[in-house]
Amino acid sequence: MALEKTWRWFGVNDSVTLSQLKQIGIEGIVTSLHHIPNGEVWTKEEIMKVKCEIESWGMRWSVVESLPVSEGIKTCSADRCRLIENYKRSIRNLGECGIDTVCYNFMPVLDWARTDLHYKDKNGAESMLFDYLVFTAFDIHILKRPSAADDYPQDVRERARVLAENMTDEEKEKLAHNIIVVTQGFINGTVGDVEDYKQLFLKYLEQYKDIDSGQLRKNLSAFLSDVLPVAEKWGVNMAIHPDDPPFPLLGLPRIASTIDDFKWIVEQYDSIANGITLCTGSLSAREDNDLVEFVKQLGEKIHFVHLRNTQRLNGRSFYESGHLEGSIDMYEVVKALLEEQKRRIRKGRKDVRMPFRPDHGLRILDDYNRKANPGYPLIGRMKGMAEICGLEMGIEKADKACF
Structure with missing residues (x-):
C-alpha cells in the first residue's frame, strides 16, 4: 500500500492541466469551487461539473480544499444561522455527489502568512x-x-x-x-x-477584539456540533487544517497549533468524521511539535496529509525548505503514516487511501517560465512528489526485508 497521490489544482485557470497531472501519475485531485463566494451553497450541479471533468481524465476528486468557513461563523455574527445552514447544505451535496473528504480551517482573517x-x-x-x-x-x-x-x-x-x-x-x-x-x-x-x-x-x-482563544474554541465547538451530524449522515470526513504559522499573529487567537489543541478538537464531537489535516509544514514551524508523536496519538483521525518541510530559524522565523530536508525527519513521519494505514486495513476501515499532496514546493528550472500561485510551482512540487513516493517505496521495501 501507499498513500494516495493527490495534487492541488486550482481549476480551469490553473497553468497545470488535468492531462498533465494524469501523465505524472496523480491519482486524486484536491480542489475547490473557487468561483462560489464564501458563505453561499455549493449546488450539486456545480459540484458535478468539476467532478465529471476530473473523472474524464481517469482521476477522482479526492479532497475538497477547501469549503471555506465564513468569518461570520468564526465570530458568531448575526448572520451565523444562514451561513451554517448553507454550509450544511453544501456538505450534504458533496456527500450525495460521492466526495468524502473536506479540508477546512478555523484561522481568523488570515489563512497563512509569509513575509x-x-x-x-x-x-x-x-x-x-x-x-x-x-x-x-x-x-x-x-x-x-x-x-x-x-x-x-x-x-x-x-x-x-x-x-x-x-x-x-x-x-x-x-x-x-x-x-x-x-x-x-x-x-x-x-x-x-x-x-x-x-x-x-x-x-x-x-471583529475579533472581544474574541480570545477560549471564545474561538467555543465557536469552533458550536460549528462542529452543527456540521458533523450532517457530515456523518452523508459520509463526509471533515479535516481541520493547522494554523499557519502555529502561533498567535496580529492579536488573533490560534486554536489549532499544537497536539493538545487537536486533542481538544477531536474530543468536541465523538465521530471519525471529526478529523484532521496533518500539515507537516505548518506544524513544524514550532519546535515543540513532535510530528511523529502527532501521528501516533491522533493517527486514526488523520483524513488528509500535506507533506513539506521547513527550516526553523531564530525567533519564530522559518523558510520552506522543500520536502525531505529541513527541521523534521520526513522519513519517520511517512513511516508513521504508513503504519497507520496498515492499522486501518487490519481494522477493516474503508478510509484507507489517506490522500497526501506535496504541499508547496521550491521554484526551480522551468517554473520561472510558468505562472503559478505562491508556493505552487509545477516542477518543484513534482520533485517533492517523486521524493515522497521514493521514500514510501524505500520504507515498504525495508519493512518487508525485516521479515
Whole structure:
C-alpha cells in the first residue's frame, strides 16, 4: 500500500492541466469551487461539473480544499444561522455527489502568512520565508494595528523599529500587499486587491477584539456540533487544517497549533468524521511539535496529509525548505503514516487511501517560465512528489526485508 497521490489544482485557470497531472501519475485531485463566494451553497450541479471533468481524465476528486468557513461563523455574527445552514447544505451535496473528504480551517482573517515570497535558498531555488522580525515591523509600523506593540517583547519591538525606519515606502507597500492580498487572493481571502486594503483588513481584525482563544474554541465547538451530524449522515470526513504559522499573529487567537489543541478538537464531537489535516509544514514551524508523536496519538483521525518541510530559524522565523530536508525527519513521519494505514486495513476501515499532496514546493528550472500561485510551482512540487513516493517505496521495501 501507499498513500494516495493527490495534487492541488486550482481549476480551469490553473497553468497545470488535468492531462498533465494524469501523465505524472496523480491519482486524486484536491480542489475547490473557487468561483462560489464564501458563505453561499455549493449546488450539486456545480459540484458535478468539476467532478465529471476530473473523472474524464481517469482521476477522482479526492479532497475538497477547501469549503471555506465564513468569518461570520468564526465570530458568531448575526448572520451565523444562514451561513451554517448553507454550509450544511453544501456538505450534504458533496456527500450525495460521492466526495468524502473536506479540508477546512478555523484561522481568523488570515489563512497563512509569509513575509518574503521570493526567498532564495542555498542552492538558488526560490522558496518562501516567514521572518518574525519583519512581520513585527509590518504589524506595528506599516499596518499600525492599535496596541500591536503590546504583543511583542521590548527587544523585538526595538529591532523592528530600526528595520522599519530603514525600509523604503515601496518596500513597505510591497510587504503589506504580499501579506494581506497576494498570499490570500487565490484561497478565498477576506480582503481583495482594493485601494484601501489595509484599512479594510484592520476592520476585519477589529471583529475579533472581544474574541480570545477560549471564545474561538467555543465557536469552533458550536460549528462542529452543527456540521458533523450532517457530515456523518452523508459520509463526509471533515479535516481541520493547522494554523499557519502555529502561533498567535496580529492579536488573533490560534486554536489549532499544537497536539493538545487537536486533542481538544477531536474530543468536541465523538465521530471519525471529526478529523484532521496533518500539515507537516505548518506544524513544524514550532519546535515543540513532535510530528511523529502527532501521528501516533491522533493517527486514526488523520483524513488528509500535506507533506513539506521547513527550516526553523531564530525567533519564530522559518523558510520552506522543500520536502525531505529541513527541521523534521520526513522519513519517520511517512513511516508513521504508513503504519497507520496498515492499522486501518487490519481494522477493516474503508478510509484507507489517506490522500497526501506535496504541499508547496521550491521554484526551480522551468517554473520561472510558468505562472503559478505562491508556493505552487509545477516542477518543484513534482520533485517533492517523486521524493515522497521514493521514500514510501524505500520504507515498504525495508519493512518487508525485516521479515
